[in-house]
Amino acid sequence: MHLTQSLHRAVQQRPNAIATIYGNRKRTVAESADRIARFAGALRTLGVSKGDRVAILALNSDRYHEYFFAVPWLGGVVNPVNIRWSPAEIVYSLQDSDTKVLLVDDAFARALPAITAQHELERVIFIGDGEAPAGTLDYETLVSAADPIEDTETGGDELLGIFYTGGTTGFPKGVMLSHNNVVTSALGGAATTDLVIRGGNLLHAAPMFHLADFAAWNLGNICGSTHVIVPMFTPGGVLKAIADHQVTDSLLVPTMIQMLIDDPSVAQFDTTSLRRVLYGASPISEAVLQRAQKTFPAAEFAQAYGMTELSPIATLLTAEDHKRPELLRAAGRAVAHAEVRIVDDAGNEVPRGTVGEIVVSGDNVMLGYWNKPEATAEAIRNGWMHTGDGGYMDENGYVFVVDRIKDMIVTGGENVYSAEVENALAKHSAIAQCAVIGIPDAEWGERVHAVIVLAPGQTATAEELSTHCKTLIANYKVPRSAEFVDALPVSGAGKILKRELRKPYWENVSSGVS
Amino acid sequence: MHLTQSLHRAVQQRPNAIATIYGNRKRTVAESADRIARFAGALRTLGVSKGDRVAILALNSDRYHEYFFAVPWLGGVVNPVNIRWSPAEIVYSLQDSDTKVLLVDDAFARALPAITAQHELERVIFIGDGEAPAGTLDYETLVSAADPIEDTETGGDELLGIFYTGGTTGFPKGVMLSHNNVVTSALGGAATTDLVIRGGNLLHAAPMFHLADFAAWNLGNICGSTHVIVPMFTPGGVLKAIADHQVTDSLLVPTMIQMLIDDPSVAQFDTTSLRRVLYGASPISEAVLQRAQKTFPAAEFAQAYGMTELSPIATLLTAEDHKRPELLRAAGRAVAHAEVRIVDDAGNEVPRGTVGEIVVSGDNVMLGYWNKPEATAEAIRNGWMHTGDGGYMDENGYVFVVDRIKDMIVTGGENVYSAEVENALAKHSAIAQCAVIGIPDAEWGERVHAVIVLAPGQTATAEELSTHCKTLIANYKVPRSAEFVDALPVSGAGKILKRELRKPYWENVSSGVS
Numbered sequence A, B: 001m002h003l004t005q006s007l008h009r010a011v012q013q014r015p016n017a018i019a020t021i022y023g024n025r026k027r028t029v030a031e032s033a034d035r036i037a038r039f040a041g042a043l044r045t046l047g048v049s050k051g052d053r054v055a056i057l058a059l060n061s062d063r064y065h066e067y068f069f070a071v072p073w074l075g076g077v078v079n080p081v082n083i084r085w086s087p088a089e090i091v092y093s094l095q096d097s098d099t100k101v102l103l104v105d106d107a108f109a110r111a112l113p114a115i116t117a118q119h120e121l122e123r124v125i126f127i128g129d130g131e132a133p134a135g136t137l138d139y140e141t142l143v144s145a146a147d148p149i150e151d152t153e154t155g156g157d158e159l160l161g162i163f164y165t166g167g168t169t170g171f172p173k174g175v176m177l178s179h180n181n182v183v184t185s186a187l188g189g190a191a192t193t194d195l196v197i198r199g200g201n202l203l204h205a206a207p208m209f210h211l212a213d214f215a216a217w218n219l220g221n222i223c224g225s226t227h228v229i230v231p232m233f234t235p236g237g238v239l240k241a242i243a244d245h246q247v248t249d250s251l252l253v254p255t256m257i258q259m260l261i262d263d264p265s266v267a268q269f270d271t272t273s274l275r276r277v278l279y280g281a282s283p284i285s286e287a288v289l290q291r292a293q294k295t296f297p298a299a300e301f302a303q304a305y306g307m308t309e310l311s312p313i314a315t316l317l318t319a320e321d322h323k324r325p326e327l328l329r330a331a332g333r334a335v336a337h338a339e340v341r342i343v344d345d346a347g348n349e350v351p352r353g354t355v356g357e358i359v360v361s362g363d364n365v366m367l368g369y370w371n372k373p374e375a376t377a378e379a380i381r382n383g384w385m386h387t388g389d390g391g392y393m394d395e396n397g398y399v400f401v402v403d404r405i406k407d408m409i410v411t412g413g414e415n416v417y418s419a420e421v422e423n424a425l426a427k428h429s430a431i432a433q434c435a436v437i438g439i440p441d442a443e444w445g446e447r448v449h450a451v452i453v454l455a456p457g458q459t460a461t462a463e464e465l466s467t468h469c470k471t472l473i474a475n476y477k478v479p480r481s482a483e484f485v486d487a488l489p490v491s492g493a494g495k496i497l498k499r500e501l502r503k504p505y506w507e508n509v510s511s512g513v514s
Helices: A005-013 A029-045 A062-074 A087-096 A112-116 A139-145 A179-192 A211-222 A235-245 A254-262 A286-295 A373-379 A418-426 A462-470 A498-506 B005-013 B029-045 B062-074 B087-096 B112-116 B139-145 B179-192 B211-222 B235-245 B254-262 B286-295 B373-379 B418-426 B462-470 B498-506
Strands: A018-022 A025-028 A053-057 A077-080 A101-104 A123-126 A159-165 A173-178 A201-204 A226-229 A249-252 A276-280 A300-306 A313-317 A338-343 A356-362 A384-393 A399-404 A408-411 A414-417 A431-441 A445-454 A481-484 B018-022 B025-028 B053-057 B077-080 B101-104 B123-126 B159-165 B173-178 B201-204 B226-229 B249-252 B276-280 B300-306 B313-317 B338-343 B356-362 B384-393 B399-404 B408-411 B414-417 B431-441 B445-454 B481-484
Touching: A005 A029, A005 A211, A005 B338, A018 A029, A018 A062, A025 A029, A029 A062, A029 A139, A053 A062, A053 A087, A062 A077, A062 A211, A062 A226, A087 A112, A123 A139, A159 A179, A159 A211, A173 A179, A179 A211, A179 A313, A179 B179, A201 A211, A201 A235, A211 A249, A226 A235, A235 A254, A249 A254, A254 A276, A254 A286, A286 A300, A313 A338, A338 A384, A338 B005, A373 A384, A408 A431, A408 A445, A414 A418, A418 A431, A418 A445, A418 A462, A431 A498, A445 A462, A462 A481, B005 B029, B005 B211, B018 B029, B018 B062, B025 B029, B029 B062, B029 B139, B053 B062, B053 B087, B062 B077, B062 B211, B062 B226, B087 B112, B123 B139, B159 B179, B159 B211, B173 B179, B179 B211, B179 B313, B201 B211, B201 B235, B211 B249, B226 B235, B235 B254, B249 B254, B254 B276, B254 B286, B286 B300, B313 B338, B338 B384, B373 B384, B408 B431, B408 B445, B414 B418, B418 B431, B418 B445, B418 B462, B431 B498, B445 B462, B462 B481
Parallel strands: A018 A226, A053 A077, A053 A101, A077 A159, A101 A123, A201 A226, A201 A249, A249 A276, A276 A300, A445 A481, B018 B226, B053 B077, B053 B101, B077 B159, B101 B123, B201 B226, B201 B249, B249 B276, B276 B300, B445 B481
Antiparallel strands: A018 A025, A159 A173, A300 A313, A338 A356, A356 A384, A384 A399, A408 A414, A431 A445, B018 B025, B159 B173, B300 B313, B338 B356, B356 B384, B384 B399, B408 B414, B431 B445
């Protein structure tokens, strides 16, 4: 299987259908495919060879779509950069992956000096609509000048992309996914339930660098979707795109859903075209679901649970499941292409209802972490990806996530590993000890909260610490609140008891997260 | 991917659902899975090891379902025998595949002496409901006595089964399919269109030895179907099963569909539960489709085109396509998991509308022919399976099959290679030369017709030749009609011009087959 197979099929079966809509720009399948083959040709001329990494740092656009196809067409490896990262994190990922070619748009061209000061790029390609900054190559000029090349038909277990994800050790890890990983995930997801309307209009409101949206994009290609692309999520922009382009499908996180239904302008837009909402990152509350169903009366809701390492879906809570309120706290059941188990520390399956670690096997399990064989061996044992999430399974196979063993916070759909934030905080001279936890947040699901022990004789305010952290980590990882304590609760083995820190915040919240 | 993954998922998610219905016998998923693990244990005790072939010669039953899972569970290789074959053909396939273990039911136990006289079997297991014949092991006794074993989780590119198919050279060829081949085919088929109702009742009216029904069975397992199994196709039996068990899905060939709608008893049965009819082997006429839609008012029709070597689907004509009468002659468009092209003799794609050979690539392409590396190399060139069928593709990717380059006749859903029949005829002393062609038949789509040149001074009747053939080949391959001529039309190169022989029979038939 290869990612570009869906493009060949689209060209064969519906060359005149619309592939992408971005602002006022619409491109047919045939036109888009021609541009992809040309951009692949341009990359080859620039010296990009099979296996080379090509990164992108940009808001969503139709050129992002072309990038996702052109790089594998050439046999290259995609490396979509998290736009919320600090320059330090971006540089780390480009260095770690030895990426020499970067695509950048208007929004991120200003970050270039900070990046190139620390990491040498051979080529920077400007995919914005303004004038290409000095030292960059203009995308449209490259596409016009290049000859289209034949698809290398790179596929199977070959590397398709490196998708960086927050690391428990404080450094992002590059998740290596193959063509088989992501195509299996799409076919298996579609076989499990009706995730996407065939021939519908699929809105990209979530960032395209995220594997979740990439997976939706791939599924859309397989199902003959037209991609409706907005640069980024804004409630008004998304509502307008839904109305203007009769959007039928979208991937959203509950935070986004809530913003849409709460938006004061929502009544001005015709949102009746929306038929499928796939959400992830956290469960949805019954109240939000009911309101969302009023705003989007034709929509069926499905929840996906997974992680980048699983390409990304492991379980699905189907539209049918959503009719049973007691299941709304569940993450769903194993998809058709993966096996899911709950195991104890020895890897043995535990009885139903017993909390253990959620593990997953199947062709969707990543190849491994880039240049991190030890981390790979720790994550994938006997073919089972150890998610680090605690959960239990009921008698009918529904998985309930109850604890994040990896100490991760999910805020507005983004994963934040506490260790990354704690590392940043610890670099502040006033801090003796700290613990970062997720606490409930009406808007973001969870928010990053710091519990701080100051060093003797030192002082610091929450604001000072926030300013300090912003120089080191992405804004969304920076603690939104902090409390100062004399000491942290520790176990007999000296381990910080985060569960005790979380307890006062969570005990009155009827969520599955403890 | 492995075939038994769907079984593990079913046990995890719906252990109390009904897995199989056969006559008055119903088994839950949990019960069926337990029997499968036990039968696998019994086979292991009998000395069957990973990679060993285990054949079955039987009508459809719930034990056929258990066989299909138990053998791969153990790591073995299934070898479902065509029940219409002559003993000589059966013996050939068992010898060719070096099969030592055979399952046989009441209906075929009587064929055992003729088989074992020519091929030594180490074990014969009786899966009928009567008393086990002498020299056979009783299936139920084995299952009761055995301990269940763990799934070997054989999968990926490992061999799942050998599926014998008629050969152009006059001998059946063993098509080797891997786990990935058949699971990809199912996931990709489901991603292409809604082939099977999730959680529905899937009727096995077509013979389960056939890869077409095996593929439907596998898809049903993935989609949570209950298998409703009848021993064999009879119009009354099928109509009764649909009514008795609220059948929602079935795989049929157009000949079967016609028999059902023509059956005098049809009005006595409630056939409104049927929602999906997947048919193959030949297009359906508009008249039959319209009548079928009256008999099955809730049914959507889809046509699959493919072959055993493609696990088996290459193209699908969806329910949506069936709304356009001009498409009813088409075989559909490439499925999500395969690429389909029309090529010339040099392997280059021809322009749309031009007839060439239909070739297919994808993870559904067989591993090869068992013990026939040369035939494999001839069939699969540069990763493309050469179907031997002539066809063209229209501007929207619809494939129209216009000629069977491999000189094959499709009669009642069975493939008959002319060469096999000609070989059998040629063994009759009165025959100097012969050509076997398919001619139109109202009931069977095509029927096998022989054009004969008698040797000087010899005489023979069509009946004599038919009797002669029956000793050598399966009944369905035996010519149903014959004509005697003085000479056969030949090309300059001396090749028999079958097209000229077919012409008078086909010129007034509005079918795509020339």
